[in-house]
Amino acid sequence: MWIYRKFFKKEKGMTSIKLFEKGTNINLIVKTVGNSCNIECSYCFEKIKNVKESEIKPIDLEKILDSIPITCSLVFHGGEPFLIGYKKFAELLDIVKKYYPEKIISVKIQTNGILLDDQWINLIYKEYKDLNIEIAISLDGTEKMNAYRIDKKGRNTFQSVIDAFKLLNEYGISAGILSVITRTSLTEVENYLQLINLIPNIKFVKMNGLFNIINNQLTYNSILPSEYAKFIYNVACKYIETGLYKRVAIEPILSIIQNINGYKSKYCNYSDRKCFNYLSVYPDGKIGPCDCLSIDDFFIGNIQDLNKNQNINDYVDNYLVKEDTNSLKKIIESCKECDINEFCKGGCLSQRFYFRNNKYLLLDFCKSKHYLYNKFKIYRIRGENNDKL
Numbered sequence: 131m132w133i134y135r136k137f138f139k140k141e142k143g144m145t146s147i148k149l150f151e152k153g154t155n156i157n158l159i160v161k162t163v164g165n166s167c168n169i170e171c172s173y174c175f176e177k178i179k180n181v182k183e184s185e186i187k188p189i190d191l192e193k194i195l196d197s198i199p200i201t202c203s204l205v206f207h208g209g210e211p212f213l214i215g216y217k218k219f220a221e222l223l224d225i226v227k228k229y230y231p232e233k234i235i236s237v238k239i240q241t242n243g244i245l246l247d248d249q250w251i252n253l254i255y256k257e258y259k260d261l262n263i264e265i266a267i268s269l270d271g272t273e274k275m276n277a278y279r280i281d282k283k284g285r286n287t288f289q290s291v292i293d294a295f296k297l298l299n300e301y302g303i304s305a306g307i308l309s310v311i312t313r314t315s316l317t318e319v320e321n322y323l324q325l326i327n328l329i330p331n332i333k334f335v336k337m338n339g340l341f342n343i344i345n346n347q348l349t350y351n352s353i354l355p356s357e358y359a360k361f362i363y364n365v366a367c368k369y370i371e372t373g374l375y376k377r378v379a380i381e382p383i384l385s386i387i388q389n390i391n392g393y394k395s396k397y398c399n400y401s402d403r404k405c406f407n408y409l410s411v412y413p414d415g416k417i418g419p420c421d422c423l424s425i426d427d428f429f430i431g432n433i434q435d436l437n438k439n440q441n442i443n444d445y446v447d448n449y450l451v452k453e454d455t456n457s458l459k460k461i462i463e464s465c466k467e468c469d470i471n472e473f474c475k476g477g478c479l480s481q482r483f484y485f486r487n488n489k490y491l492l493l494d495f496c497k498s499k500h501y502l503y504n505k506f507k508i509y510r511i512r513g514e515n516n517d518k519l
């Protein structure tokens with residue numbers, strides 16, 4: 131599987147899962163407009179967070195960047211980041227420019243794509259071309275799969291996203307897609323891959339299962355981890371059979387194959403570097419870990435309380451000794467004796483945290499990882515020159 135060779139970096143020795151790895155690159159998630167959005171996906175996790183609707187201020191962005199001692203990878207996230215408007219976004223990019231590429235090593239935008247137009251393309255790819263910004267657009271798949279991504283009038287946003295890809299393609303720009311795999315996705319494997327194949331400028335795909343919980347039970351449109359694992363495996367079979375891997379990288383398939391072979395995945399779900407290596411900053415100054423963990427459950431502090439010259443590493447370290455994080459530490463601890471921990475790396479800790487009061491879901495989570503391990507172990511490369519992958 132030659133496209134993947136460039137992602138393969140051999141891991142040295144045994145590693146252990148870390149909530150935070152002090153002194154390494156920080157993934158900075160800028161919650162550009164808090165949880166404001168122009169559409170109303172029925173599974174939206176953002177809307178239930180206690181976040182004030184406003185915009186991140188350039189001065190706050192600068193303050194958090196100053197507190198990062200080494201490097202960071204920055205992503206403008208939402209709600210919908212384009213809601214901030216061209217002018218204010220340009221002001222944020224002016225700040226980014228001051229730190230790029232020495233401190234900020236990469237810049238990405240995660241958008242629902244609906245507001246993308248010529249003016250945004252001009253801003254991102256012409257005026258701020260030097261920042262090499264990458265875009266990822268949320269699209270759950272075919273129109274049927276995309277059924278929960280609806281606008282404020284309840285209409286499926288599928289066509290608007292396809293139009294966004296067409297527009298980018300007119301400018302010769304590639305983008306990624308982020309798909310949430312829901313109950314309606316499970317029977318759509320072939321159609322999903324056909325769609326990916328039909329969009330010429332898709333560069334990468336990330337599939338995330340929908341595991342929303344209400345009263346410790348999965349919501350009606352969510353799926354079991356084991357259903358998600360089967361979906362991944364079925365996608366992988368078609369993906370390899372059709373040769374689509376030559377053009378598009380799909381996560382978590384890439385990471386699974388990397389880990390099966392003892393190579394290092396960069397995707398947190400399959401890596402040792404977990405949730406506090408990803409810091410989310412909100413317009414009201416709140417700082418939390420990866421935004422899959424609600425700021426209501428894990429509140430590290432506020433940008434306003436960062437002293438001048440304060441190092442964000444120390445700030446996070448001080449938070450991690452607090453009881454609030456014991457539940458996450460216990461989750462990590464429970465993986466120590468597991469026979470496949472070097473492959474699984476504990477998965478996504480937010481999923482296991484929100485499953486914590488439902489033993490069946492926790493068991494199903496580990497069952498799904500064993501299923502993936504057993505299905506994918508045939509893709510282990512046996513010799514340096516073995517060209518099976």
Ligand code: SF4
Nearest residue numbers: 167169171174209242
């Ligand atoms: S695009 Fe994102 S933030 Fe907006 S409603 Fe959908 S899931 Fe929520």
Ligand code: SF4
Nearest residue numbers: 398405420478479480
């Ligand atoms: S919560 Fe999940 S997605 Fe977020 S950093 Fe932790 S492991 Fe990764």
Ligand code: SF4
Nearest residue numbers: 465468471474496499
């Ligand atoms: S299978 Fe379960 S116990 Fe084993 S490493 Fe993965 S999450 Fe941890």
